[in-house]
Amino acid sequence: MSADSTAIRVRDVSHQFGEPGDAQFVQALQNTSLDIVRGELMCLIGPSGCGKSTLLNMIGGLLTPTTGAVAVHDKPVRGPLPHDIAFVFQENALFPWCTIIENIKLGMVFQGVPKSEQEPRARKALEAVGLKGFMSHYPAQLSGGMRQRAALARALSLETGTLLMDEPFGALDEQTRMVLGEDLSVLLSRTEKTIVFVTHSLGEAVFLADRVAVFSARPGRIKEIIAIDEPHPRKPAFVTTEKFAKLRNSLYELLHEEIRKTVDQSAAMGAAP
Amino acid sequence: MSPKHDRRDKIASRAVQIGFLFGVILLWYLGTAYWGISRILLPNPVNVWTELKDIIASGEFLPDLRVTLTELAVAFTISCTTGVSIGYLISRSQYLIKVFEPLIASLYSVPIILFLPLYVLFFGLGEGSKIAIGTSISFFPIVLNTIAGFGYVDKIFITAARSMGASDVQMFRYVLLPAAFPVILTGLRIGFTVALLSILGSETIASLEGLGHRIVHLAEAMETARMFAYISFVVVIAAFLNTAVSALERRAKRR
Numbered sequence: 001m002s003a004d005s006t007a008i009r010v011r012d013v014s015h016q017f018g019e020p021g022d023a024q025f026v027q028a029l030q031n032t033s034l035d036i037v038r039g040e041l042m043c044l045i046g047p048s049g050c051g052k053s054t055l056l057n058m059i060g061g062l063l064t065p066t067t068g069a070v071a072v073h074d075k076p077v078r079g080p081l082p083h084d085i086a087f088v089f090q091e092n093a094l095f096p097w098c099t100i101i102e103n104i105k106l107g108m109v110f111q112g113v114p115k116s117e118q119e120p121r122a123r124k125a126l127e128a129v130g131l132k133g134f135m136s137h138y139p140a141q142l143s144g145g146m147r148q149r150a151a152l153a154r155a156l157s158l159e160t161g162t163l164l165m166d167e168p169f170g171a172l173d174e175q176t177r178m179v180l181g182e183d184l185s186v187l188l189s190r191t192e193k194t195i196v197f198v199t200h201s202l203g204e205a206v207f208l209a210d211r212v213a214v215f216s217a218r219p220g221r222i223k224e225i226i227a228i229d230e231p232h233p234r235k236p237a238f239v240t241t242e243k244f245a246k247l248r249n250s251l252y253e254l255l256h257e258e259i260r261k262t263v264d265q266s267a268a269m270g271a272a273p
Numbered sequence: 274m275s276p277k278h279d280r281r282d283k284i285a286s287r288a289v290q291i292g293f294l295f296g297v298i299l300l301w302y303l304g305t306a307y308w309g310i311s312r313i314l315l316p317n318p319v320n321v322w323t324e325l326k327d328i329i330a331s332g333e334f335l336p337d338l339r340v341t342l343t344e345l346a347v348a349f350t351i352s353c354t355t356g357v358s359i360g361y362l363i364s365r366s367q368y369l370i371k372v373f374e375p376l377i378a379s380l381y382s383v384p385i386i387l388f389l390p391l392y393v394l395f396f397g398l399g400e401g402s403k404i405a406i407g408t409s410i411s412f413f414p415i416v417l418n419t420i421a422g423f424g425y426v427d428k429i430f431i432t433a434a435r436s437m438g439a440s441d442v443q444m445f446r447y448v449l450l451p452a453a454f455p456v457i458l459t460g461l462r463i464g465f466t467v468a469l470l471s472i473l474g475s476e477t478i479a480s481l482e483g484l485g486h487r488i489v490h491l492a493e494a495m496e497t498a499r500m501f502a503y504i505s506f507v508v509v510i511a512a513f514l515n516t517a518v519s520a521l522e523r524r525a526k527r528r
Contacts, residue, residue, distance in 0.1 A: 060436060082438030093433040097451040106447055110437040158437065 007162060007194040008036035008059055013068030015054050027219035028054045031068070034213060034222060038161075041188065041195040041232075043205040045255065046215025046223075047262035052198045053166055054220075059196060060085050060164045072162060082111045086155035090167040092147050094139040100150045101126065101135035107154045125157035126150075128187060145176040152184070156191075165197045169204065181207050182236055189232035202255070206247045207234060214254045217261035224254055316498035324502035334506060340483040344400050344472050348407030352464055356412050357457065360419025370424050374417070381413035389475050398481050403472050410471040411464035418460025422453030455526045462522050466515055473507065484510075 013032050018025040029051035036042045044052040057063040059070055061080040070077040072084050086107075087093075094103045104122040113121065126132050129149040139147050148168055155163055169177040181204055188195060199205050205212045209228050216223040228247060230238060238244055298318055304310045305317040328334050363369045385406065392402040426449055434448045476485025484507050491500035 062432060062436060080436050080438060082436065085436070087433065087436045089429060089433060091429050093429045095430060095448065095451070097454075107437045109447070110434060110439040110443055112438065 005038050006035045007038040007040075007073060008034075008196070009071045009074075010034040010036075010055065010059065011069050011071075013055070013058060013065040013070060015051065015058065015063065016066050029058075029065075030219040030221055032221055033068075036194060036196060037210075038194055039192050040210040041197060041208055043209035043212045044196065044198045044215065045200070045202070045205045045212055045251065046220060047217050047255070047259045048200075049218050049220075049262065050215040050258070051218070051220030052215050056164050056166050056196055056198050059162075060087055062087075082158070082160075084160055085162045085164060086158040086160040088148070088151050088155050088163065088165040088168040090170045092139065092144075092151070092171075094147055094151055094154070096139050099136050099138055100131065100142070100153075103139070103150065104154045104157050107158055111158050113158075121157045121159070122153075125153040128156060129153045130183070143176075144172050145180060148172065148180065149183075152187075156187075161192075161194060163193050163195045165195065167198050167200065170200065177201070177204065178236075182234075184208065186233040202248050202251050203239065205251065206244055207239060212251060214251065215258070217258045218265065223258065226251060226254075313495060313497055316501055320498040321501040321505065324499045325505060328499070328502055328506060334484075334487075334503070337482060337484045337487045338510070340400065341472060341476065341485070344403040344407060344483065345469055347400075348404045348468050348472065349411060349465055351404070351408045352411040352415055352468065353461060355408075356415030356460070356464065357419050360416040360457075361423055363416075364420045364423035370420060374420055374424075377413060377417055377420075381417065385410050386471060386474065389478060393479050398479055400483075403475050403480065403483065406475045407468040407472040411468035414463040414467065415457075415460045418463070419453070419457050422456030422460075423449055426452040458522045458525055462518050465518050469511055469514065473511075 011033050013029060014027070015029045016025065016027045026049075028049070032051075032055065034042075034055075044055060046052050054063060058065050059072065059077065061070075061077045064078070072081060075081065075084070094100070095106065098106055101122050104125060105118045108118045108121065123132070123135070126135050129152050131146060131149050131153060134142060134146065134150075139150065142150065152168070169180050172180065185208060197205075197208060199208075206228055212226045212228065214223045214226065215221065226247065230243070301315070302318050305312065305315055363373045388409070389402065389406055392405045396402040396405050430448050430452060431444070434444055439448065472483075473485045476483040477489045480486040484503065488500055488503050488507070491497075491503060
């Protein structure tokens with residue numbers, strides 16, 4: 001791997017909430033390093049509270065690591081980099097007082113896109129996610145799946161090199177997730193974007209990722225990285241192949257032990273007075 | 274439910290409401306015309322109607338209406354500007370919210386009308402004391418709703434805007450303000466209603482002019498029919514103002 005193919009470089013980052021000794025002290029992430037290659041889709045998967053969302057927010061400049069450093073395209077991350085990084089959040093982060101197209105344009109207003117470019121770019125992004133007919137609707141008028149498509153369109157319209165997705169389909173039902181996952185794979189095979197995708201779903205990770213980073217229980221570290229060697233766009237039939245099942249099973253084995261630990265940790269915390 | 278069904282339900286409940294009012298007026302009429310209720314305590318609705326027509330035709334109500342509406346406008350303007358700006362400043366810090374929100378909320382539950390004698394002492398029997406009472410009563414719902422509106426904007430909206438590079442000015446204009454607006458608007462509507470109530474009420478207690486003053490004056494002169502006519506007039510004005518403000522609120526909140 002040559003140096004300039006690395007899009008995101010995470011070096012030895014730790015993050016803690018509170019001070020050691022505090023009742024609320026949490027070591028969310030410990031001495032984690034990770035290189036993400038330009039144009040790849042990296043999935044972060046792990047038990048709840050392992051720090052995968054924390055890592056994502058540090059890459060995006062929304063959180064400052066307690067120790068260590070993050071660089072995106074060799075630029076040290078010290079705060080949000082709206083020209084390099086766009087987010088898709090788990091919750092519905094569309095502004096409910098704006099229509100879908102207004103939401104997308106507002107993102108470009110924040111990013112500083114000239115006014116004349118906003119309309120065509122917003123339309124293009126909406127077309128890409130199949131929401132062209134809904135641009136004058138308010139978010140509350142759309143289903144959860146459509147809202148996440150709109151959120152994706154907003155991120156795409158910002159034309160950043162990197163896309164960070166924090167469980168973007170987490171609040172959706174299984175069927176909607178599957179369809180959105182397939183569409184995302186098609187969409188992303190056409191772009192050169194580097195994507196970091198946090199998920200809870202093993203199937204989603206195998207279906208979408210080029211590589212999957214498996215986190216250990218808290219304090220989180222990266223336990224292992226698994227490569228998913230399958231070209232994009234991935235066909236729905238990929239899910240039914242033996243290769244898919246094997247990869248999913250090996251992920252499951254890696255994760256199972258960590259999830260046990262997490263459950264035991266929280267049981268111990270619940271038992272404490 | 275289909276919109277057609279909805280509308281029919283709405284018409285039906287409106288009909289019941291109107292029928293109820295009509296029934297009350299009918300009882301009122303029967304009570305005074307046939308059942309021997311004293312005309313001094315409860316005048317005949319027909320007499321009240323005649324008086325009301327006279328009040329409106331003569332334009333006698335105009336000076337009092339002007340006084341009351343001026344007091345309302347001044348009081349509401351003062352409480353809006355101070356309430357919204359102080360509320361915004363408090364909402365900027367979690368610490369200030371923690372300190373001031375409970376304090377203001379507990380002051381809100383104090384019956385401020387008790388300060389009227391003091392206000393009369395400070396600002397005189399005229400418009401000044403009415404403006405003071407209207408302002409101090411309507412200030413509280415406005416400031417509390419402004420704190421709630423700006424202070425509890427969903428964090429995900431702020432995070433999302435920040436990640437897309439929103440400046441402080443953009444954050445205020447495109448995120449904080451539209452998120453807080455409906456909540457503030459509710460505060461303004463409540464503030465308007467309580468300002469009107471307290472101004473009319475304080476006019477009936479101690480005043481030189483105004484609609485409340487006129488009503489007390491007529492009561493003391495035992496001109497009950499004319500007093501009832503004035504009361505109905507004020508009720509209609511108040512209902513009109515409140516409906517107008519609620520309609521404005523609904524319109525601004527729609528979407």
